[in-house]
Amino acid sequence: MTRLPFKTIDVFTSVPFKGNPVAVVLDARGLSAEQMQQIARWTNLSETTFVIPPTVAGADYRLRIFTPGAELPFAGHPTVGTAHALLEAGVIRPKGGVVVQECGTGLVKLKIEQGNDGRQWISFELPAPKITPLDGEQRQELEAILGAPLERGSAPCLIDVGARWVIARLPTARAVLDAEPDLNRMKLADQKGRHTGVVIFGRHGPDKQALIEVRAFAPAHGINEDPVCGSGNGAVAAYLRHTAQAEFESVFLATQGQKLGRAGVLRLSISPDAIHVGGNAVTCVDGYLAL
Numbered sequence: 001m002t003r004l005p006f007k008t009i010d011v012f013t014s015v016p017f018k019g020n021p022v023a024v025v026l027d028a029r030g031l032s033a034e035q036m037q038q039i040a041r042w043t044n045l046s047e048t049t050f051v052i053p054p055t056v057a058g059a060d061y062r063l064r065i066f067t068p069g070a071e072l073p074f075a076g077h078p079t080v081g082t083a084h085a086l087l088e089a090g091v092i093r094p095k096g097g098v099v100v101q102e103c104g105t106g107l108v109k110l111k112i113e114q115g116n117d118g119r120q121w122i123s124f125e126l127p128a129p130k131i132t133p134l135d136g137e138q139r140q141e142l143e144a145i146l147g148a149p150l151e152r153g154s155a156p157c158l159i160d161v162g163a164r165w166v167i168a169r170l171p172t173a174r175a176v177l178d179a180e181p182d183l184n185r186m187k188l189a190d191q192k193g194r195h196t197g198v199v200i201f202g203r204h205g206p207d208k209q210a211l212i213e214v215r216a217f218a219p220a221h222g223i224n225e226d227p228v229c230g231s232g233n234g235a236v237a238a239y240l241r242h243t244a245q246a247e248f249e250s251v252f253l254a255t256q257g258q259k260l261g262r263a264g265v266l267r268l269s270i271s272p273d274a275i276h277v278g279g280n281a282v283t284c285v286d287g288y289l290a291l
Contacts, residue, residue, distance in 0.1 A: 001290055004028070005089065008045075008285035009081035012228040012256075012264040014119050016284050019264050020228035020257070022081035023048040025289060026089055028064070033071070039289070040066035046223050047078040051086065059102035060092045067221055073104025074162030076230015076277055080122045083110050084281035087120075105162040111276065121267065123278030124230070129238040130160040142168060145186045146200065148179045154243065159235035163196040165216070167239040173213035176202040177259060183219040190220035197221065199232040201254070211252040212236070214266075215259065227257045228264030234277040237268045241275065 005026040013019030023043040028036065028050035040048040050064045063082055065072045083099055086092045092099055094112045101108045101124075111123045134142065134156045142156055143149060148170060150156060156168035170176050179200060190197055197218030204210055214236060216229035226232065233254050240248050250270050257264040269276040 003288040003290055006285070006287055006289045007085040007089075007283055009085050009281050010284050011077040011081040011084070011281045012230065012266050012279035013262070014280040014282055015263065016282050018257070018262050019279075019281070020077045020226065020262070021045055021284065022078045024082050024085040025050045026085060026091060028052050033064075035291075036064060036066055037071070041068045044068055046226060047072070047075055049078045049082045051082065051091075054102045056102050056107060058100055059107055060099045061086065062102040065103065067223070069222055071104075072163065074108070074127055074231065076124065076232070076234055077228060079103070079108060079110065079124045080230060080279055081281055083112075083122050084120070085283070087112065088283060111278070119280050121278050121280060123267065123269070123276040126231075126234040126238065126275040126277060127161045129235065129242075129275075131238065131242050132158040132160075134158065134166070141189060142166065142198070144182075145189060145198070146179055146181045148175055151202070154245070157239055157242065158193070158195065159238050161231055161235055161238065163231040163235070164194065165232050165235040166193075166195055166198045167235050168198065168200050170200050170202040173202045173204040173208070176200050176213045176215055179215065181217060183217065183224050186217060187219040190218075195220065197223070197226075197232075199229065199236060201236050204255075208255075209253060210255040210265065211248065212254045213258070214254050214256040216256070225260060227260050227262045228266070229256065230266065230277050230279070233266045233268060234275055237270050237275045237277070241270050
């Protein structure tokens with residue numbers, strides 16, 4: 001029997017069971033892609049990650065990311081959760097406050113910081129986005145799928161960061177929380193367009209600490225609604241930078257997961273040169289997989 005070190009990490013939260021869990025196999029050397037996929041189907045989480053030795057100079061580790069149905073080149077909360085697991089286990093150590101992950105999209109830098117609250121913040125640099133505005137017909141179809149009008153003057157876009165998210169702004173955070181999309185229709189549209197899914201966001205009122213509320217849907221990948229999505233929030237930040245919506249600050253908080261009983265918090269940092277997505281993480285399961 002082979003025993004593989006294994007953790008389940010709750011990401012974008014400091015409170016157990018309030019974020020988005022990722023399963024992490026800390027040493028997956030010797031596992032085939034088929035075995036990784038089988039384990040990912042068994043954990044039945046949105047993503048399961050597998051750590052193997054890097055193949056590129058400068059990387060601290062290489063990461064393979066699997067949903068229950070397929071391998072992904074990159075995903076946000078698995079990136080943060082895996083870094084947390086490896087740091088906690090002493091497998092990697094930051095150099096100058098930075099660790100470097102190798103994955104399907106290339107090298108991803110992660111900043112490791114201690115916040116004023118004493119909690120560890122892990123932030124990844126979003127892969128360079130490829131942005132395609134939706135045309136009028138696609139916008140009409142998206143509004144029909146969402147069952148809600150989009151913010152006037154904010155045309156939705158497809159943001160490709162490895163994950164391919166359709167990003168749309170709604171008038172308010174309340175409109176985001178009230179949206180009831182047609183997930184079957186969304187699934188068909190996403191399969192046709194080869195999208196990961198759809199992310200909607202809207203601005204909170206001044207009484208909230210977070211600036212925006214976010215929801216992410218990926219029914220084409222078997223995830224009707226993602227509790228807290230790092231790549232989706234990063235794609236929102238890329239959208240805001242691309243559309244030059246000056247009302248948004250360069251660093252702000254986003255919340256996600258309320259509709260699913262979660263309380264995810266993400267820190268988005270936008271500059272002309274880079275976008276960073278950060279958050280806390282907490283270990284909920286620590287043990288071994290027996291093969």
